[in-house]
Amino acid sequence: MQVWNDYLSQNKQRFLDELLDLLRIPSISADSKYKSDVARCAEAVKENLLKAGCDHAEICATEGHPIVYGEKNIDPSAPTVLVYGHYDVQPADPLELWNSGPFEPVVKDGKIYARGACDDKGQMFMHVKALEVMNATGTLACNVKFMIEGEEEVGSSNLGKFLEGNRDKLKADIVLVSDTSMISMEHPSIETGLRGLAYMEVEVTGPNRDLHSGVYGGAVANPINVLCKMIASLHDENHHITIPGFYDKVQQLTESERKALNSAPFDVNEYKSELGVDELLGEKDYTPLEHTGVRPTLDVNGIWGGYIGEGAKTVLPSKAFAKISMRLVPNQDSHEISEMFAKHFESIAPKSVKVKVTPHHGGEPVVTPTDSAAYKAASEAIKTAFGKDPIPTRGGGSIPIIALFEKVLGLKTVLMGFGLDNDNIHSPNEKFDVANFYKGIETLPYFHKYFREMSK
Amino acid sequence: MQVWNDYLSQNKQRFLDELLDLLRIPSISADSKYKSDVARCAEAVKENLLKAGCDHAEICATEGHPIVYGEKNIDPSAPTVLVYGHYDVQPADPLELWNSGPFEPVVKDGKIYARGACDDKGQMFMHVKALEVMNATGTLACNVKFMIEGEEEVGSSNLGKFLEGNRDKLKADIVLVSDTSMISMEHPSIETGLRGLAYMEVEVTGPNRDLHSGVYGGAVANPINVLCKMIASLHDENHHITIPGFYDKVQQLTESERKALNSAPFDVNEYKSELGVDELLGEKDYTPLEHTGVRPTLDVNGIWGGYIGEGAKTVLPSKAFAKISMRLVPNQDSHEISEMFAKHFESIAPKSVKVKVTPHHGGEPVVTPTDSAAYKAASEAIKTAFGKDPIPTRGGGSIPIIALFEKVLGLKTVLMGFGLDNDNIHSPNEKFDVANFYKGIETLPYFHKYFREMSK
Numbered sequence: 001m002q003v004w005n006d007y008l009s010q011n012k013q014r015f016l017d018e019l020l021d022l023l024r025i026p027s028i029s030a031d032s033k034y035k036s037d038v039a040r041c042a043e044a045v046k047e048n049l050l051k052a053g054c055d056h057a058e059i060c061a062t063e064g065h066p067i068v069y070g071e072k073n074i075d076p077s078a079p080t081v082l083v084y085g086h087y088d089v090q091p092a093d094p095l096e097l098w099n100s101g102p103f104e105p106v107v108k109d110g111k112i113y114a115r116g117a118c119d120d121k122g123q124m125f126m127h128v129k130a131l132e133v134m135n136a137t138g139t140l141a142c143n144v145k146f147m148i149e150g151e152e153e154v155g156s157s158n159l160g161k162f163l164e165g166n167r168d169k170l171k172a173d174i175v176l177v178s179d180t181s182m183i184s185m186e187h188p189s190i191e192t193g194l195r196g197l198a199y200m201e202v203e204v205t206g207p208n209r210d211l212h213s214g215v216y217g218g219a220v221a222n223p224i225n226v227l228c229k230m231i232a233s234l235h236d237e238n239h240h241i242t243i244p245g246f247y248d249k250v251q252q253l254t255e256s257e258r259k260a261l262n263s264a265p266f267d268v269n270e271y272k273s274e275l276g277v278d279e280l281l282g283e284k285d286y287t288p289l290e291h292t293g294v295r296p297t298l299d300v301n302g303i304w305g306g307y308i309g310e311g312a313k314t315v316l317p318s319k320a321f322a323k324i325s326m327r328l329v330p331n332q333d334s335h336e337i338s339e340m341f342a343k344h345f346e347s348i349a350p351k352s353v354k355v356k357v358t359p360h361h362g363g364e365p366v367v368t369p370t371d372s373a374a375y376k377a378a379s380e381a382i383k384t385a386f387g388k389d390p391i392p393t394r395g396g397g398s399i400p401i402i403a404l405f406e407k408v409l410g411l412k413t414v415l416m417g418f419g420l421d422n423d424n425i426h427s428p429n430e431k432f433d434v435a436n437f438y439k440g441i442e443t444l445p446y447f448h449k450y451f452r453e454m455s456k
Numbered sequence: 457m458q459v460w461n462d463y464l465s466q467n468k469q470r471f472l473d474e475l476l477d478l479l480r481i482p483s484i485s486a487d488s489k490y491k492s493d494v495a496r497c498a499e500a501v502k503e504n505l506l507k508a509g510c511d512h513a514e515i516c517a518t519e520g521h522p523i524v525y526g527e528k529n530i531d532p533s534a535p536t537v538l539v540y541g542h543y544d545v546q547p548a549d550p551l552e553l554w555n556s557g558p559f560e561p562v563v564k565d566g567k568i569y570a571r572g573a574c575d576d577k578g579q580m581f582m583h584v585k586a587l588e589v590m591n592a593t594g595t596l597a598c599n600v601k602f603m604i605e606g607e608e609e610v611g612s613s614n615l616g617k618f619l620e621g622n623r624d625k626l627k628a629d630i631v632l633v634s635d636t637s638m639i640s641m642e643h644p645s646i647e648t649g650l651r652g653l654a655y656m657e658v659e660v661t662g663p664n665r666d667l668h669s670g671v672y673g674g675a676v677a678n679p680i681n682v683l684c685k686m687i688a689s690l691h692d693e694n695h696h697i698t699i700p701g702f703y704d705k706v707q708q709l710t711e712s713e714r715k716a717l718n719s720a721p722f723d724v725n726e727y728k729s730e731l732g733v734d735e736l737l738g739e740k741d742y743t744p745l746e747h748t749g750v751r752p753t754l755d756v757n758g759i760w761g762g763y764i765g766e767g768a769k770t771v772l773p774s775k776a777f778a779k780i781s782m783r784l785v786p787n788q789d790s791h792e793i794s795e796m797f798a799k800h801f802e803s804i805a806p807k808s809v810k811v812k813v814t815p816h817h818g819g820e821p822v823v824t825p826t827d828s829a830a831y832k833a834a835s836e837a838i839k840t841a842f843g844k845d846p847i848p849t850r851g852g853g854s855i856p857i858i859a860l861f862e863k864v865l866g867l868k869t870v871l872m873g874f875g876l877d878n879d880n881i882h883s884p885n886e887k888f889d890v891a892n893f894y895k896g897i898e899t900l901p902y903f904h905k906y907f908r909e910m911s912k
Contacts, residue, residue: 097665209553221736225687228688280675282676291674297674303680309547310486311486312757313547315758316757325768327674396670397668
């Protein structure tokens with residue numbers, strides 16, 4: 001609508017500047033030394049919600065980092081959109097690989113570089129600014145509620161309790177989330193599913209102290225070598241995961257579903273060259289789009305043990321550690337898989353070591369319906385703003401909380417992501433294209449408009 | 457001799473205090489930020505040599521850390537003993553596992569706790585104090601030279617050049633080294649062989665940047681998983697090393713040699729319980745004494761990659777690293793083995809990653825003769841001081857420079873170690889029993905006495 005476009009173009013620079021201010025706050029939820037920054041960021045989100053037109057906004061304390069809630073009610077008979085997002089970010093290390101400070105945002109070649117630029121401050125902020133656009137132009141079609149949390153990157157462990165304790169407050173007709181990506185600006189898409197997650201930490205202990213590798217080496221189990229052997233055994237030669245029962249509940253796609261999934265634009269050579277690899281490595285008999293969309297995985301996210309400083313130290317260490325996570329697909333259950341992993345990992349340990357397995361957070365896989373009014377409104381909004389129909393895709397990432405929205409609040413979710421796969425989320429030099437940021441602010445008001453029309 | 461015992465008992469506390477002063481200097485050769493401490497330690501060693509009776513002592517600069525040289529000449533017709541030792545120490549980490557500061561020596565329950573207490577400051581210092589005992593009592597039987605280096609823990613890379621440039625200065629009849637251990641005070645022993653060492657660092661690179669493990673996981677090779685698989689494949693199910701050609705030159709012991717080696721006192725249950733392990737893990741068909749004495753090994757000394765901080769990060773990292781060392785036995789060659797390792801490691805890398813292999817230092821295995829005057833003098837000295845014949849054993853550790861003594865100087869070596877296997881060398885809470893320190897000072901003068909008598 002012209003009125004929206006006019007307002008947006010008059011306020012473009014301010015919208016960007018406000019986002020950059022938010023990106024300057026190092027709201028790393030995983031690291032307790034950033035606790036006060038996380039709190040400061042919650043405060044900033046609240047202020048932004050009020051400024052954008054919310055009647056009410058508040059900081060809701062939890063046992064962990066706070067949740068920011070805000071609302072703008074226009075008409076009890078209008079549908080209500082509950083926007084979910086998060087203001088916390090991933091740790092920024094390895095810092096030496098960043099071209100500019102992760103919390104000193106830089107706009108270069110049309111891209112905003114900063115930790116959280118895309119995941120999720122930039123995408124969450126599109127909704128705040130879309131509210132401002134609609135509010136300032138008197139065109140709000142739906143009631144809007146915001147629930148912006150500070151623990152998404154550490155498993156949203158306090159959000160479930162918040163949902164349960166605030167069922168009335170959170171009453172809505174749909175949850176709208178921008179925390180995923182689209183294929184490209186030329187190929188807009190909507191993710192219709194997300195993988196779940198089971199994240200484990202393992203500790204392997206050999207001798208009761210670090211030993212001299214000359215005096216003891218050869219006779220005593222080295223926990224690093226043992227850990228490597230155990231990790232290696234978790235995949236077979238076809239890159240299938242070997243944990244007994246792991247695939248039992250995995251939903252197999254029909255031939256036509258596979259065909260539809262693989263019809264999304266994907267250039268394997270471009271993909272490889274963009275990643276700088278000569279070959280991909282994935283489960284046999286599946287395509288890369290299937291590997292990342294509908295098949296479960298097991299990846300070591302971190303490993304450490306022994307001497308990792310400069311030079312050489314001939315130590316046979318006492319302990320070795322790894323962080324191992326599995327992406328899950330419908331209908332795997334993260335608790336079941338965590339238990340399976342722990343049981344299996346303990347069972348494959350040789351008697352020469354002791355093994356401790358600790359689960360971190362988990363989350364369930366989700367599939368969102370494509371026949372709902374909300375999905376159709378999202379599809380139509382993208383068609384209006386981009387000039388073409390969006391492609392339905394399956395996302396590889398996880399937003400553990402989506403499954404809970406349905407379970408606790410009885411609400412379906414629509415994933416309108418405006419990020420790109422090459423946004424380096426969770427990596428050094430995370431970025432968000434300025435054009436995508438503005439395109440999101442342009443598209444979202446159409447969702448509200450069409451959702452009200454289609455909900456009638 | 458009574459005169460030695462008298463002098464020793466009159467000066468016991470001072471000898472110990474002087475050693476503690478030396479232990480207070482953090483002479484960590486591997487870490488460049490301790491360079492000035494290493495230099496300060498060299499200076500302290502020089503002062504101690506002069507104080508003990510050397511006519512001359514000097515600091516010899518090298519391209520790395522300096523070598524301390526000292527000499528006391530009594531009679532051109534007497535044999536000359538060249539004492540080799542080192543004043544540098546291993547890094548002290550993990551610091552949190554020390555019960556007291558690694559460079560704040562503590563004497564507790566008859567043990568000196570400090571980094572370097574045994575390896576090798578404490579053992580090297582026995583020779584300095586033995587010189588003082590002989591010199592002060594007018595009983596020196598041999599000329600004595602000292603060559604105390606500062607790079608043993610980082611591969612002695614500048615000592616070879618020093619040997620070559622100082623052949624005349626270093627002229628001697630035997631090299632005497634205390635940098636190994638004995639079985640126990642009840643079972644004194646002399647090591648008659650040492651393993652060699654090849655130390656490698658490997659880097660495995662997958663994608664050109666850290667990736668989100670959800671967006672890419674399953675399709676792209678994870679360098680940690682790949683590194684684990686590569687490391688796991690380096691041993692087969694019998695714990696044999698799988699590098700082609702690795703065992704080709706390994707000297708097999710005869711049945712009678714194996715029998716002799718295994719006749720040394722060894723209690724497997726005590727060994728396991730002291731290490732806190734339920735089972736040992738070693739090459740099939742060999743005993744623990746063989747595993748650590750006469751069989752080569754491959755141990756990961758350090759591994760790291762991905763996110764290793766607090767909490768969880770769902771990263772598919774770009775790189776993973778490991779430090780891997782092999783202990784070698786006669787007649788393996790460290791350069792050949794390093795090349796074999798590099799070639800093999802590169803060959804087993806899947807095309808989905810890139811591998812870089814960098815050798816650190818190496819050293820050759822050695823066997824010392826047991827029929828020489830020097831060995832007999834050492835054996836007799838121990839018999840006199842301990843009241844029983846020493847048991848010849850094979851040591852698992854490496855002193856890479858021993859092979860060079862023979863090659864460059866044409867000198868054999870005798871290894872008179874007074875440490876114990878449980879001294880935690882290279883580990884937190886390194887210690888040296890006060891009794892062993894004094895017993896060494898008591899024993900060494902007998903070596904000089906007998907060596908002169910037997911050399912006639």
